[in-house]
Amino acid sequence: MIEGSADVVDWAHFEKARAELGPGFIRILSYFREDGIKSVAAIEQAMREQNTVGLVMPAHTIKGEARQFGAEPLAKVAELIESTGRLCIETRRFPDELVADVVRLRKLFDETIQLFDEATNPLRSRAGPGGAFGRRAANQGFGRI
Structure with missing residues (x-):
């Protein structure tokens, strides 16, 4: 569907x-x-506040919803945050090791939303190969020195 996006969204699942x-x-x-x-x-706030319990439910929410739309990489990062959070609740420690994963979650979420917007924008889907309406002028170099 969108070039280079297959590693972020499973477009067959999305469709x-x-x-x-x-x-x-x-x-x-x-x-x-x-x-x-x-x-x-909420996950970012929980990390700042070192609130392990605050990581679990929002990560669980993202995991399930991302899978519904074929955003498996996003779901996997959310699942890692959720499962690590649950384990850390049981062991009574804060999962400092998740900082990089929370940063990656933000990046993947933003990228996924951008791809979903591009895939569902009716103006974009009607655009020609150049990504714009109409024909591209073939004489762009004419008259230039």
């Missing part, structure tokens, strides 16, 4: 979800965005 959800797809995708923004912010 299957689109077909199954039908007219409600865009609305449900907007919930993913809203929940994701809140969840990523």
Whole structure:
């Protein structure tokens, strides 16, 4: 679908979800965005406050919703944060080792949302090969010295 994005989104899974959800797809995708923004912010806040319990539920939320739309790399990072958080709750320690993963979660979430926006923007999908409407002028070099 979008060049170079197959490592972030499984487009076959994304299109299957689109077909199954039908007219409600865009609305449900907007919930993913809203929940994701809140969840990523909550995870970042929990890391700043060293609140291990605060990592688990938002990571669980992102994991499930990302998988629904074929964003498996995002789901895997969220799953790592969730499972490490759960283990650390049991062992009564804070998972400092997750700092890099939380940073990666933010980056992957932002990239995933951007790709979803590009895939669902009706103007973008109607654009020609150059990414814009109309034909590209063939005489761009004419008259130039």
